[in-house]
Amino acid sequence: MPGNGLPKRAAAVAIPALAFAGLAWLLGAEREWEIVTILVGFLAVLVVLDRTQPGRAVAAACRAERSVANATAVIATLVVLWTFREEHFALLMVATVALSATACVGLNIQMAFGGIANFAAAAFFTLGAYTAAVLTGHTALPHLLVLAAGGAVTSVLGLVLLLPVLRTRGHYVALVTIAFGLLLRNLLEVNDTFGGPQGMKIPAFAPFGFDFGTITSIAGIEVSFYLPYALAAAALFGMAFLAARCLELSWIGIAIDAVRTDPIAASTFGLSPARWKATAFLIGNAMIGVAGALYGMMNGFVNPNGAGFGESLTLISIVVLGGLGNLWGTVAASAVVLALPEKLQPIQEYRLLIFAAVVIAILRFRPGGLLPRPLRVLGSRDGVEA
Amino acid sequence: MTAPLLACSGLTMRFGGLVALDGLDIAVERGTTIGLVGPNGSGKTTFFNVLTGLYRPSAGAAALADEDIFAKSPQAIGRAGVARTFQHCRLMLDQSVFDNIALGALRHRHLGLAAQFFRRRRLREEIDALVDQVRQLANRFNPAIATALFEPAGSFTMIDRRRIEICRALIANPRLLLLDEPSAGMTPEETRRLMDDLLEFRRESPDLAVILVEHEMDVIRRVSNRCIVLNFGRKIFEGSFEALIEDRDVQTAYLGSGH
Numbered sequence: 001m002p003g004n005g006l007p008k009r010a011a012a013v014a015i016p017a018l019a020f021a022g023l024a025w026l027l028g029a030e031r032e033w034e035i036v037t038i039l040v041g042f043l044a045v046l047v048v049l050d051r052t053q054p055g056r057a058v059a060a061a062c063r064a065e066r067s068v069a070n071a072t073a074v075i076a077t078l079v080v081l082w083t084f085r086e087e088h089f090a091l092l093m094v095a096t097v098a099l100s101a102t103a104c105v106g107l108n109i110q111m112a113f114g115g116i117a118n119f120a121a122a123a124f125f126t127l128g129a130y131t132a133a134v135l136t137g138h139t140a141l142p143h144l145l146v147l148a149a150g151g152a153v154t155s156v157l158g159l160v161l162l163l164p165v166l167r168t169r170g171h172y173v174a175l176v177t178i179a180f181g182l183l184l185r186n187l188l189e190v191n192d193t194f195g196g197p198q199g200m201k202i203p204a205f206a207p208f209g210f211d212f213g214t215i216t217s218i219a220g221i222e223v224s225f226y227l228p229y230a231l232a233a234a235a236l237f238g239m240a241f242l243a244a245r246c247l248e249l250s251w252i253g254i255a256i257d258a259v260r261t262d263p264i265a266a267s268t269f270g271l272s273p274a275r276w277k278a279t280a281f282l283i284g285n286a287m288i289g290v291a292g293a294l295y296g297m298m299n300g301f302v303n304p305n306g307a308g309f310g311e312s313l314t315l316i317s318i319v320v321l322g323g324l325g326n327l328w329g330t331v332a333a334s335a336v337v338l339a340l341p342e343k344l345q346p347i348q349e350y351r352l353l354i355f356a357a358v359v360i361a362i363l364r365f366r367p368g369g370l371l372p373r374p375l376r377v378l379g380s381r382d383g384v385e386a
Numbered sequence: 387m388t389a390p391l392l393a394c395s396g397l398t399m400r401f402g403g404l405v406a407l408d409g410l411d412i413a414v415e416r417g418t419t420i421g422l423v424g425p426n427g428s429g430k431t432t433f434f435n436v437l438t439g440l441y442r443p444s445a446g447a448a449a450l451a452d453e454d455i456f457a458k459s460p461q462a463i464g465r466a467g468v469a470r471t472f473q474h475c476r477l478m479l480d481q482s483v484f485d486n487i488a489l490g491a492l493r494h495r496h497l498g499l500a501a502q503f504f505r506r507r508r509l510r511e512e513i514d515a516l517v518d519q520v521r522q523l524a525n526r527f528n529p530a531i532a533t534a535l536f537e538p539a540g541s542f543t544m545i546d547r548r549r550i551e552i553c554r555a556l557i558a559n560p561r562l563l564l565l566d567e568p569s570a571g572m573t574p575e576e577t578r579r580l581m582d583d584l585l586e587f588r589r590e591s592p593d594l595a596v597i598l599v600e601h602e603m604d605v606i607r608r609v610s611n612r613c614i615v616l617n618f619g620r621k622i623f624e625g626s627f628e629a630l631i632e633d634r635d636v637q638t639a640y641l642g643s644g645h
């Protein structure tokens with residue numbers, strides 16, 4: 001270990017803790033000046049981390065001590081959830097952000113790693129919810145398996161898109177997926193089997209017999225019934241995060257990056273572009289489907305509106321804004337895209353304006369997104385300069 | 387004498403009306419280095435693209451160790467032991483040097499999903515072993531590359547990128563190595579050093595067959611056992627370097643008639 005191990009670790013604890021503290025403040029803030037202060041604070045911290053020498057050193061320390069930073073994030077999440085244990089709206093927001101981030105981890109695997117521009121992400125997300133609706137309505141399948149089935153069905157239906165996706169490139173992939181999204185949405189709308197435009201009801205998530213819809217207290221302490229959902233959503237994000245990291249830091253991670261950047265060179269060296277693009281696409285879809293299934297159970301219903309093109313664009317903008325290929329970026333960008341407009345309610349008529357200005361500013365000054373994708377460093381770190 | 391490693395007969399490649407390769411018969415034995423020369427547009431790179439399966443030839447046959455090459459996909463040809471570099475560098479510039487070189491070794495690795503998710507310790511050992519191997523290999527070509535394996539490949543100069551490409555081809559442990567103008571854009575001194583490295587590598591793997599496309603006659607003289615000259619897709623000469631510089635057809639092809 002280098003001599004400056006301790007300060008590095010301190011930085012890896014401080015930065016995520018600070019970020020989560022800021023998010024928590026934002027979550028509870030109601031007055032305009034608070035919200036604006038937090039936003040300015042976030043931007044200031046970003047500028048310092050990005051543009052100054054000590055700032056860059058701190059950011060590098062966070063990357064080097066990744067496991068410390070991640071552990072801090074887990075603890076911070078639990079603390080935030082417990083602080084807001086009675087606030088329905090804040091917890092709903094946390095759960096929504098976590099589930100959208102989970103779906104965006106899947107979308108990241110497809111877009112940033114596999115190079116497949118999936119403009120039907122919300123359609124697949126909704127498909128997960130419909131799967132949950134059908135399975136909970138017609139079978140007695142345990143709910144954890146229902147979640148898994150949401151991912152499996154979404155993945156299998158994604159196979160329909162696989163052939164056209166593998167045979168086209170760039171904008172054409174986007175067109176194919178846009179067409180699929182429209183098709184699915186219209187099908188759900190006109191077909192009465194799945195409830196038509198009204199959609200379907202979904203019972204509350206109840207793993208191992210704990211019905212999330214009826215929980216009002218944990219160990220005698222009163223809590224919102226959204227608390228278990230927020231916890232489950234955060235756990236789901238954690239699992240998706242872990243799986244995506246394992247994938248990125250493996251031979252398959254190199255293979256998927258290689259077929260994206262240069263399919264010709266990759267195939268010369270024995271990799272099949274079709275195989276690895278399909279792998280990225282199907283794994284990504286499974287994550288999107290699972291997130292959608294839990295989201296449907298939390299909302300209690302699903303309708304075709306969620307499968308719209310606008311919703312897919314929102315998910316894509318989260319991935320791009322967060323930084324293509326950065327997994328924590330999905331959380332930061334989900335908070336900006338989903339939670340910030342809600343928080344700006346008090347300044348009603350200006351809220352979309354401020355939101356748009358923030359997005360444009362981020363993409364102007366940080367084209368790589370809020371948190372750009374870090375370079376993959378495989379193997380033990382000896383011989384690598386910090 | 388055993389059959390040659392690579393045997394091409396009547397290899398022909400037409401693009402519409404253009405005949406890029408015209409009935410090529412080329413045999414390459416194990417352990418030899420062939421210098422492939424010819425004016426621009428004479429079909430050298432097309433020959434490589436056909437051998438690696440990127441183009442399907444219009445006619446003719448090619449066998450690698452008695453196995454039909456053209457029955458295979460590009461991936462399968464790669465796995466059968468053909469590795470190459472490209473005339474214009476094809477690296478993942480945003481990825482680390484290690485990722486780029488490791489790409490060459492992937493065909494010898496377990497790529498099952500379960501192996502990546504559930505055997506993390508074994509995977510980590512494999513990765514560490516490859517890091518050592520890559521570091522040793524890169525160290526031969528340029529120690530500066532070996533100490534910066536986890537820098538993006540795009541941060542290196544053209545010469546180092548070419549070295550990285552050659553390392554990527556060598557780490558694949560090929561039976562047939564195709565080098566497409568490795569010295570392009572290098573100074574004579576850099577070229578000389580690159581050739582030293584290659585010759586040394588050559589000595590350690592005596593069975594490796596190499597086809598080298600090159601314009602620098604000095605390079606050809608130093609490293610090749612035999613020379614082949616292409617012109618308009620046809621083989622117009624095959625023999626030693628000494629015979630090559632005396633050959634009238636070759637002089638005509640390069641300098642035009644009247645010399």
